[in-house]
Amino acid sequence: MFTSDSQNIFTVSRLNAEVRMLLENEMGMIWLVGEISNFSAPVSGHWYFTLKDSRAQVKCAMFRGNNRRVTFKPQSGQQVLIRARLSLYEPRGDYQLIAESMQPEGDGRLQQEFEKLKAKLAGEGLFSQSLKSPIPEHPRTVGIITSKTGAALFDILNVLKRRDPSLPVIIYPTMVQGEEASIQIAQAIGRANERDECDVLIVGRGGGSLEDLWCFNNEIVARTIAASRIPVISAVGHEVDITIADFVADMRAPTPSAAAELVSRDHSHKQALFDHHRQKLFSMVRYYLSNQKIKLQTRFSILEKHHPIHRLQRQSQHLDELTNKLIHCIEYRIRDEQQNLHRTEQHLKFSSPLTRIHYQEQSITLKRQCLHEAMKKHLTKSRHQLNISMETLDAVSPLATLKRGYSITQQQNGDIIKHAKDVKPGDTITTLLSDSEITSKVV
Incomplete structure (x- = not known):
């Protein structure tokens, strides 16, 4: 008889479906780093692989719509950083990751650290416009914090010389690349504030890779810029390069030369003022769009969990698995038939x-x-042996005894009758003579 708990009895299919929804809703999107192994790319266009480290591994799938955005060809043994959602492949009951994005571990780690620090500082309000100091319209002295041998310094000095030769310049030389650069940049900003000998600071360097510019994404540099009493213009890299220093500085210049134009006076100072306000507007819009993008991604992730394409992806994955099984069965059958053929050939050869x-x-x-x-x-x-047996047999043969006039009487079962009590009236007995036998009945 079923109890009141019968309604809580799960089928396997229902259990797997409930667990899948639980994993997808509770865990959300995660970042994961590891080594690719067992990479497979079937004709369906989806990618299947295992992500592992020294002690564990997890199965992953990256469907065609997402892996088209990957800019490199993944290979087994490659270290990568992926952004994925946790799910469960219901037919097998295996939990797996559905990868949304993938990038090599080095660039990926830096980008992840960049986004993490950006979100942290934004949450503390360091990017707020209310904390930013206005840039002097006509500064009396300009401080430059950069490498004394870098191209950025010469670009700034050339622009200042061309636009406002009388403007005093103080250079605070520092490293702008490497592990010690962040400390030196922060120290240079602190030194400029202690001396209090300039009205505005230009902090920057020329263009480079994300790793080359990484010292300007350091938390120490960001907090030092935010704490500076002297207004700071961030002029790092080219126009497309964005660093944490750009967000926390009082103003961002797209290039070092542009920063020099912002602090120098000439007949086009109104245009410079306009460019300043435009850049400030761009920064505000960029910051606003960045926040809206985060909110949009969050809502998109929630919506995407319920998108029909996920079910199609799971079915497509199941189809790929069945296709692989079919191919494996066909290959196994071909190998088996080839072995049978070889055995038959050998058998025919030996059976010739x-x-x-x-x-x-x-x-x-x-x-x-x-x-x-x-x-x-x-x-x-x-x-x-026959001669010996004949001599022995002749010596003990009952035939010889029968020839001398003796006889042997037997019961029907062949037993020899030795005493009168061995028979009873009505029994049939046989008497053997030397040349014949006599059958009698006892009366």
Whole structure:
């Protein structure tokens, strides 16, 4: 009889479906780093692989719509950083990751750290416009914090010389690349504030890779810029390069030369003022769009969890799995048939009449010789044993006794009658003589 808990009995399909929804809703999107192994790219266009480290591994799938955005070809043994959602492949009950994006571990780690620090500082309000100091419209002295041998310094000095040769410039040389650069940049900003000898600071360097510009994404540099009493213009890299220093500085210049134009006076100072306000507007819009993008991604992730394409992706994955099984079965069947064919060929080869006749002739010859020798030995031995047996048998043979006038009486079952009590009236007995036998009935 079913109890009241019968309604809580799950089927396997229902259990897997509930677990999948639980994983997808509770965990959300995660970042994961690891080594690719067992990478597979079927004709469907989807990618299947295992992500592992030294102690564990997890199965992953990246569907065609997402892997088209990957800018490199993944290979087994490659270290990558992926952004994925946790799910469960219901037909097998295996939990897996559905990858949304993938990038090499080095660039990926830096980008992840960049986004993490950006979100942290934004949450503390360091990017707020209310904390930014206005840039002096006509600064009396300009401080430059950059490498004394870099192209950025010469670009700034050339622009200032061309636009406002009388503007005093103080250079605070520092490293702008490498592990020690962040500390030196922060120290240079602190030194400029202690001396209090300039109205505005330009902090920057020329263009480079994300790794080259990484010292300007350091938290120490960001907090030092935010704490500076002197307004700071961030002029790092080219126009497309964005660093944490750009967000926390009082103003961002797209290039070092543009920063020099912002702090110098000439006949186009109104245009410079306009560019300043435009850049400020761009920064505000970029910051606003960045926040809206985060909110949009969050809502998109929630909506995407319920998108029909996920079910199609799971079915497509199942189809790929069945296709692989079919191919494996066909290949196994072909190998099995090839082995059977090889065995049949060998069997036919050994079963050839000529081969068998040759082997049989050799065997017959050998057996004939052995049989001849065995027969000779056996006949000699048998004759000797026969003579001995005949002499022994003749000595104890009951026939010899019967020939002397004796007889032997037996019951129907062949037992010899030795006493009168061995028979009873009505029994049939047989008497053996030397040349015949007599059947009698006891009365």
